Amino acid sequence: MNKKVTLVIVISLILSMLLTGCWGKEGTPTGQEGEENGGVSTGLDENGETNGSAQDNKEVFRVGLEADYAPFNWTQMDSSNGAVRIEGNPEYAGGYDVEIAKMIAEGLGKELVIVKIDWDGLVPALISNKIDAIIAGMSPTDDRKETIDFSDNYYKSDLVMVVKKGSKFENATSIQDFKGAKITAQLNTFHYTVIDQIKGVKKETPMDNFPAMRVAVETGILDGYVSERPEAVSATSANKNFAMVEFKDGFVTSDDDTAIAVGVRKGDDELREKINEVLAGYTEKDFTSIMDTAIKNQPAEQE
Numbered sequence: 221m222n223k224k225v226t227l228v229i230v231i232s233l234i235l236s237m238l239l240t241g242c243w244g245k246e247g248t249p250t251g252q253e254g255e256e257n258g259g260v261s262t263g264l265d266e267n268g269e270t271n272g273s274a275q276d277n278k279e280v281f282r283v284g285l286e287a288d289y290a291p292f293n294w295t296q297m298d299s300s301n302g303a304v305r306i307e308g309n310p311e312y313a314g315g316y317d318v319e320i321a322k323m324i325a326e327g328l329g330k331e332l333v334i335v336k337i338d339w340d341g342l343v344p345a346l347i348s349n350k351i352d353a354i355i356a357g358m359s360p361t362d363d364r365k366e367t368i369d370f371s372d373n374y375y376k377s378d379l380v381m382v383v384k385k386g387s388k389f390e391n392a393t394s395i396q397d398f399k400g401a402k403i404t405a406q407l408n409t410f411h412y413t414v415i416d417q418i419k420g421v422k423k424e425t426p427m428d429n430f431p432a433m434r435v436a437v438e439t440g441i442l443d444g445y446v447s448e449r450p451e452a453v454s455a456t457s458a459n460k461n462f463a464m465v466e467f468k469d470g471f472v473t474s475d476d477d478t479a480i481a482v483g484v485r486k487g488d489d490e491l492r493e494k495i496n497e498v499l500a501g502y503t504e505k506d507f508t509s510i511m512d513t514a515i516k517n518q519p520a521e522q523e
């Protein structure tokens with residue numbers, strides 16, 4: 221074979237190999253195989269869950285709550301009764317607060333994202349921009365107002381005591397009837413501070429959550445714990461061993477102490493005003509109905 225012809229064939233083969241290497245399967249340029257669907261990322265991982273990229277360009281409303289304070293908020297395993305998937309978690313959050321969060325997110329025209337955070341970490345998470353708002357049965361107390369701002373109230377309740385049914389405290393009518401009783405409340409709540417109004421009470425160490433306090437009362441470690449009426453109704457409805465004590469001579473509180481509001485970052489007036497506009501569209505009857513439904517729908521293990 222002529223050397224010139226041989227050289228032409230060799231060059232042709234090399235060019236053919238180079239062109240083939242520049243293209244992936246089915247004519248897709250190398251490096252783009254991961255975006256074969258029209259060159260657009262689906263934003264889903266191998267399990268079909270959002271991997272973050274699909275939401276990066278969406279406006280979301282990130283709400284923090286502890287998901288452990290029924291009937292205000294709780295954790296469940298599915299989306300029944302309108303529960304919302306918890307971010308980064310296979311579980312769902314339901315309850316009164318979640319319904320309020322859904323209303324507000326819809327009013328803002330944003331996608332609701334629920335972030336599960338321990339009670340003590342909610343305010344730090346808000347301040348550090350990890351969440352946009354706290355909707356977690358939180359009262360707008362003076363102490364909290366020094367750090368964050370609050371919307372208008374979306375619920376108001378009375379303080380009661382949860383005790384073991386059949387105990388000597390079950391028929392109490394005054395907080396002073398709890399003289400000598402072992403009483404506590406949730407950590408970092410005003411519920412714990414009002415215990416000081418009971419003369420001669422044995423004020424025990426505050427606890428992180430309500431399930432722990434319920435166990436302590438049922439086993440006799442505590443004589444009772446301070447709570448808001450909705451939580452106490454839940455506790456007594458679910459467990460016949462509990463009784464709720466409502467007082468004729470009760471705790472002295474301010475309106476802000478017994479109210480519930482949405483927490484937002486200090487100075488975020490635009491968001492606060494928009495939330496207030498949404499809340500103003502509902503009546504007290506509406507809020508009461510939502511709470512009644514939450515009490516009815518909460519999972520048995522959360523009650």
